[in-house]
Amino acid sequence: MSISFGYFLPAYGEITSFRWFSAGGGFRLGHSLTSLVVRRYPLCGRYRLEEDSSMVLSSAPVFSRSVKGQEWYQADDIAEEYDDKRFSRGGQLIDRREKEAVLNAVSPLEDRKILEIACGTGRFTSLLAENGADIVGLDISAAMLQRGRKKAQLRGVSDNLEFLRGDAGRLPFPDNHFDTVIAMRFFHLADDPAGFLSEMRRVSRDQIFFDTFNRFSTRSVYNWALPMGSRLYSKSEVAVLLAKTDLTLVNVEDDFIAPYGLYRAIPNVLAQPIRAIDTTIGKTTLGDHLASVSYWNVRLR
Numbered sequence: 001m002s003i004s005f006g007y008f009l010p011a012y013g014e015i016t017s018f019r020w021f022s023a024g025g026g027f028r029l030g031h032s033l034t035s036l037v038v039r040r041y042p043l044c045g046r047y048r049l050e051e052d053s054s055m056v057l058s059s060a061p062v063f064s065r066s067v068k069g070q071e072w073y074q075a076d077d078i079a080e081e082y083d084d085k086r087f088s089r090g091g092q093l094i095d096r097r098e099k100e101a102v103l104n105a106v107s108p109l110e111d112r113k114i115l116e117i118a119c120g121t122g123r124f125t126s127l128l129a130e131n132g133a134d135i136v137g138l139d140i141s142a143a144m145l146q147r148g149r150k151k152a153q154l155r156g157v158s159d160n161l162e163f164l165r166g167d168a169g170r171l172p173f174p175d176n177h178f179d180t181v182i183a184m185r186f187f188h189l190a191d192d193p194a195g196f197l198s199e200m201r202r203v204s205r206d207q208i209f210f211d212t213f214n215r216f217s218t219r220s221v222y223n224w225a226l227p228m229g230s231r232l233y234s235k236s237e238v239a240v241l242l243a244k245t246d247l248t249l250v251n252v253e254d255d256f257i258a259p260y261g262l263y264r265a266i267p268n269v270l271a272q273p274i275r276a277i278d279t280t281i282g283k284t285t286l287g288d289h290l291a292s293v294s295y296w297n298v299r300l301r
């Protein structure tokens with residue numbers, strides 16, 4: 001067992017482990033797969049000493065690139081409530097739309113070798129496995145992955161997928177290892193999007209699919225208040241990123257003029273008519289400009 005020494009991260013008021021949380025290229029002591037982490041839970045202010053025995057697949061330093069809210073998703077209570085908070089009530093419509101976007105972009109799935117980075121609770125990992133993909137879900141948070149494994153078990157696809165703990169900034173795979181690499185709800189957390197994108201490109205031989213939250217959208221009204229930190233992108237910024245990473249845009253779809261927060265706050269039955277209006281406006285030119293999310297389907301050059 002090794003002990004990871006912590007430091008104070010003012011943004012989240014957490015004492016965090018160098019091993020897991022250093023944003024600027026921290027180090028870990030020894031090569032044991034077990035460490036002790038002192039963690040302060042942001043919402044309740046409690047400190048707890050925890051043993052963390054999940055395997056990190058990349059070699060030290062664990063984090064080469066900074067990710068906002070990286071710590072946020074490590075906490076058990078955050079992982080526990082992740083799906084319910086976002087995808088129940090009117091949030092079911094968001095979940096459905098995101099799944100449709102992923103399925104449309106990456107199909108046909110039979111025997112397609114897919115890596116999902118920042119897979120979280122495995123919403124897409126299980127779905128893609130059910131549809132015949134050969135898929136690996138990778139995430140930095142043991143707590144989120146634990147939920148993903150449970151979900152896969154409940155859906156009877158545990159044998160058809162693999163969950164790994166690791167850092168999206170240093171993927172533990174050789175070049176061109178997958179046909180497709182996807183990342184959903186990840187880029188708003190990335191401080192170095194170009195770095196993450198080029199790592200995704202390195203391990204993909206054909207396609208990359210990801211989403212971004214848009215700068216000129218209703219999300220910008222409340223984005224600043226989100227506890228995990230959230231980056232918004234303009235279309236031209238993403239276009240520059242793709243060009244820098246030698247990627248070609250195949251298709252981009254924009255959606256959701258009404259903010260996610262509104263859908264989540266109301267019952268599904270009320271969310272449905274709002275969604276209908278949202279989709280109608282979304283089909284207009286105005287809709288393209290106000291949409292809060294974009295789904296990017298790109299290919300390697």
Ligand SMILES: C[S@@+](CC[C@H](N)C(=O)[O-])C[C@H]1O[C@@H](n2cnc3c(N)ncnc32)[C@H](O)[C@@H]1O
Pocket residue numbers: 067069070073074117118119120121122123138139140141144166167168169183184185186189
């Ligand atoms: C908003 S959640 C999205 C989860 C999932 N993709 C979804 O759409 O439901 C962001 C996820 O990114 C993960 N994450 C953050 N930084 C990461 C990193 N450097 N490497 C891998 N995963 C990371 C978090 O642990 C969390 O599970």
